[in-house]
Amino acid sequence: MSMAVDERFDPYAVFAASVKRFPEHPALRIGALQWSYSELEAQAASIAGWCELNTPSGSRVAVHGAKGAIAYAAILGILRSGRSYVPLHPDHPPARWRAIIERSGASACIADPTYAQQIQAEVEIPVCSDPSGASVVPARGGEEAYVMFTSGSTGGPKGVPITRANVAAYLEHVLTEYRFRAGEHFSQLFALTFDLSVHDLFVCWGSGGCLCVPEDDSALRIPSYLEQQRITSWFSVPSLASLLRRMRAIRPGAFPHLRYSFFCGEALPVDLAKAWCEAASGSAVVNLYGPTEATIAITAFDVRKMDPASTGTVPLGRAIGGNVARVERADDAVEGELLLSGPQLSAGYLNDPIATKKAFVKAPGDERTWYRTGDIVRLDVEGILHFVGRTDDQVKVLGHRVEPGEVDTLLRARVPDASVLTLPISGSGSTRLVTFIDRNVDTPPLLLDLRKELPAYMVPERIICVDGFPTTAHGKVDRKALIDLAQHG
Amino acid sequence: MDKVALQGLIVEKLGARPARLGLRASEITADLDLVRSGVLDSLGFVDLITELETAVGKQVEFEKAFDRPGATTVGGVIDLFLNDR
Numbered sequence: 001m002s003m004a005v006d007e008r009f010d011p012y013a014v015f016a017a018s019v020k021r022f023p024e025h026p027a028l029r030i031g032a033l034q035w036s037y038s039e040l041e042a043q044a045a046s047i048a049g050w051c052e053l054n055t056p057s058g059s060r061v062a063v064h065g066a067k068g069a070i071a072y073a074a075i076l077g078i079l080r081s082g083r084s085y086v087p088l089h090p091d092h093p094p095a096r097w098r099a100i101i102e103r104s105g106a107s108a109c110i111a112d113p114t115y116a117q118q119i120q121a122e123v124e125i126p127v128c129s130d131p132s133g134a135s136v137v138p139a140r141g142g143e144e145a146y147v148m149f150t151s152g153s154t155g156g157p158k159g160v161p162i163t164r165a166n167v168a169a170y171l172e173h174v175l176t177e178y179r180f181r182a183g184e185h186f187s188q189l190f191a192l193t194f195d196l197s198v199h200d201l202f203v204c205w206g207s208g209g210c211l212c213v214p215e216d217d218s219a220l221r222i223p224s225y226l227e228q229q230r231i232t233s234w235f236s237v238p239s240l241a242s243l244l245r246r247m248r249a250i251r252p253g254a255f256p257h258l259r260y261s262f263f264c265g266e267a268l269p270v271d272l273a274k275a276w277c278e279a280a281s282g283s284a285v286v287n288l289y290g291p292t293e294a295t296i297a298i299t300a301f302d303v304r305k306m307d308p309a310s311t312g313t314v315p316l317g318r319a320i321g322g323n324v325a326r327v328e329r330a331d332d333a334v335e336g337e338l339l340l341s342g343p344q345l346s347a348g349y350l351n352d353p354i355a356t357k358k359a360f361v362k363a364p365g366d367e368r369t370w371y372r373t374g375d376i377v378r379l380d381v382e383g384i385l386h387f388v389g390r391t392d393d394q395v396k397v398l399g400h401r402v403e404p405g406e407v408d409t410l411l412r413a414r415v416p417d418a419s420v421l422t423l424p425i426s427g428s429g430s431t432r433l434v435t436f437i438d439r440n441v442d443t444p445p446l447l448l449d450l451r452k453e454l455p456a457y458m459v460p461e462r463i464i465c466v467d468g469f470p471t472t473a474h475g476k477v478d479r480k481a482l483i484d485l486a487q488h489g
Numbered sequence: 490m491d492k493v494a495l496q497g498l499i500v501e502k503l504g505a506r507p508a509r510l511g512l513r514a515s516e517i518t519a520d521l522d523l524v525r526s527g528v529l530d531s532l533g534f535v536d537l538i539t540e541l542e543t544a545v546g547k548q549v550e551f552e553k554a555f556d557r558p559g560a561t562t563v564g565g566v567i568d569l570f571l572n573d574r
């Protein structure tokens with residue numbers, strides 16, 4: 001998409017500018033390890049040099065996403081070399097890594113030495129864990145920043161390439177709208193395979209902050225991490241805040257250090273948002289929304305401006321920066337599908353022209369490309385967008401997009417003659433998947449098989465065998481009856 | 490409540506979850522990490538602790554409870570309720 005983007009907000013450029021301004025400021029902290037901006041740059045430069053020597057110009061390079069220092073240096077180094085990164089989740093099964101490497105065409109992988117042997121045994125591309133010795137090369141620009149993979153309904157991960165210009169458009173808005181101070185402590189809770197991590201890294205490094213990575217990835221230790229690291233800028237899915245509330249950590253005045261709190265990835269319940277506002281009384285609280293295809297987040301809503309009488313979920317807000325949102329609805333409808341356009345929009349799916357043509361569309365008399373989000377929204381009289389639901393079966397599990405059809409496709413291959421249906425079961429502030437099969441099968445081995453191919457959040461909590469699917473008066477599968485069966489049966 | 494009774498209560502609260510992963514009752518030992526094994530996710534683990542609080546009649550300090558190794562094992566949960574922390 002050719003739209004004017006301020007190159008100063010290029011993701012590597014914002015980091016390089018902070019290196020010049022704050023060379024000795026802490027840029028990255030993981031447990032006892034702390035690197036200054038100049039130390040992080042030196043590591044990134046070595047990795048860039050390794051990429052120059054060992055991978056084709058402009059190619060994609062995978063990053064094993066275990067949250068060690070080398071992963072962060074690798075992301076910067078790959079961008080510095082003009083290449084784009086493809087993150088691999090450390091906990092995802094090797095079959096998923098191989099599918100992503102094959103689909104992205106990644107030419108090499110950079111991994112922490114702890115994991116290098118393990119990943120080298122699983123993939124056929126070169127794996128680098130020690131880039132030292134490579135000659136330092138000057139930073140060079142590039143087109144693509146990264147490719148993130150999301151769940152695909154036809155049985156495999158779907159790649160979304162995002163350009164550096166897409167990221168720059170986001171950073172330009174966030175770094176000018178919110179006045180972060182140099183020395184701010186940013187949380188880094190999102191997996192590097194989740195595009196919201198791009199906000200963590202580059203909003204932090206673009207404002208001279210310190211990226212504070214929890215040493216232990218257990219969500220249960222977040223309250224002590226928040227306190228010990230004196231986090232001033234928080235970013236998470238609402239589910240994590242919900243967990244903190246159930247741990248009784250969200251109390252009035254509990255988070256005195258917070259100056260910014262961002263939520264994204266799933267609906268933010270109003271009561272949770274209000275509790276957070278009281279716990280972080282000195283913090284701006286912002287609800288962000290955006291699909292991976294529109295780069296990190298594309299609408300924002302200031303929670304403190306919410307009507308105090310509100311209930312339900314916090315509004316999605318308005319499009320940010322130079323982006324635009326449109327609601328496609330029938331003449332007499334108040335709700336419709338949300339369409340997005342602007343400088344943050346991806347050009348389409350990786351090597352998937354059919355899916356691209358379906359989701360990235362042109363409107364009559366309008367040259368812009370619009371992305372069909374599949375989200376049903378309502379536009380209120382003040383121009384604020386409110387989330388209503390989905391046009392398809394896609395669900396969010398802990399903020400991750402899941403196409404239940406991907407689970408069903410894998411199971412149908414194992415139980416060929418069966419009917420299979422995976423449904424979301426919501427309750428107690430979280431959503432879990434349950435799969436129904438109309439055959440009497442041994443379910444533990446099926447679940448174990450799924451664990452070998454899918455990320456943990458996509459594996460159903462259980463598989464329920466039924467004699468046949470209940471149907472509605474219209475002959476369709478009665479999903480509500482199945483959900484009732486899972487909840488109460 | 491003693492250690493054996495508390496372990497029995499934990500097994501009862503877990504219900505059919507371990508069996509869904511192919512775990513037999515004999516495999517639910519003190520060393521079993523309920524989160525890493527996939528029996529519970531973080532939310533499920535917090536729910537378990539909350540249910541045990543009601544059953545045992547003792548409230549735990551969540552923020553300190555998980556700052557120790559093995560906190561999410563069956564033995565760690567027993568320790569949480571039977572030892573003052």
